[in-house]
Amino acid sequence: MNKFIIVFIVLLSTGCAKNNPVGTVTTKATQTDTAKTTTVNKMDDPYALALKIDTTDKNEHSLIVSIDLYDKAFFVSPHSNGNFLGRFALSLDETKSLVMKDSIIEFPKSLESYDPFSDRWVNFVKRNTTYTQKLTIDSQKDFEVFGLIKFVIEPRCTMEKVKFVISQRSGVLSIEELDRSTYFGVFSDMVCDVYGPNKKE
Template sequence: MNKILILMFALFSIGNHTNDEFTTKSNFPLQKEIIKKEEPYDITFKVEKLKNNTYNFIISMELEKDAHYVSPNSKGSYLGQFTMIMDKNTKLRMNEAFTEIPLSKESIDPWNGGPVNFVREHTTYTKQFTISDTNDFEVAGLVQFVIEPRCTLEKIHFKITNTSGNIEIKQQNTNN
């Protein structure tokens, strides 16, 4: 009986310590940094002025080893194909097609046996857009794709802003 009481007292004592009593310094990176490094890709957005009210939206996709996704140039209808979705607006108009450099090559999809264009290397996408309103505005959108082999739907939110004639594309901190 005494052993049970001693064991219960020891467990109770351990359970009542505050976190301050166990605080130690660590040289490990913050959890946020660890998560960022685990992404199998790095995506960046840039804007390039062409003429008058015409701009290029430039998306750079850098892939880690073995990461890949379905190109917007794939002929089949694939769930999770690389695509851009914009909020409905009257401020700007996006061109329909992406320019992909380097151009992905068609191969056979190992899951359904049909043709597919997988992107397996660092790739840049360019899409033209035209501004129809010179007043300040903000238009939201997202780029989405399924990253393989992790097989997760990635949604990268962004905003295109016009502030005093300065057009910027800002990536948002949300994913999914």
């Protein structure tokens, strides 16, 4: 009887081992997870955006926005002529403490090119670009000013929104990104007609 029980246990153990080879399940799961991560990253990161405040020796301040583009991503420059929806835009909440001075500077400058799909000339940004927005401070007190950057990233055709806050503490100006969101579906349907109401049919 004891011999029968021992033989049964050995056979049962062998059967389980054959059905679940050690390491096989783990390896497959790891490969699957890696594939999913790679796919998600390519979808989520067609660009990288960084914010900073630049202060000169003359106590002049500028907001610097650096955008690196990946996988042939592009967007419409804020300097494009015409009524374009979804082009790059930078805004600050209305306040007397901090205001934007002059037009935003784009470097390198985007070149105007003919777009056959809209039958118009457009400034598409297709390479890594830095935007500089000069700021004027009208307060010595501590303050916070909230801002927003938004643009449509192509060819994914999604509206990108980056919320940030500029703070002054003890005379020192700093910036912090608060939130970054991407809008698909009905939102992208509205903004991906970047050529506005005069788009050629």
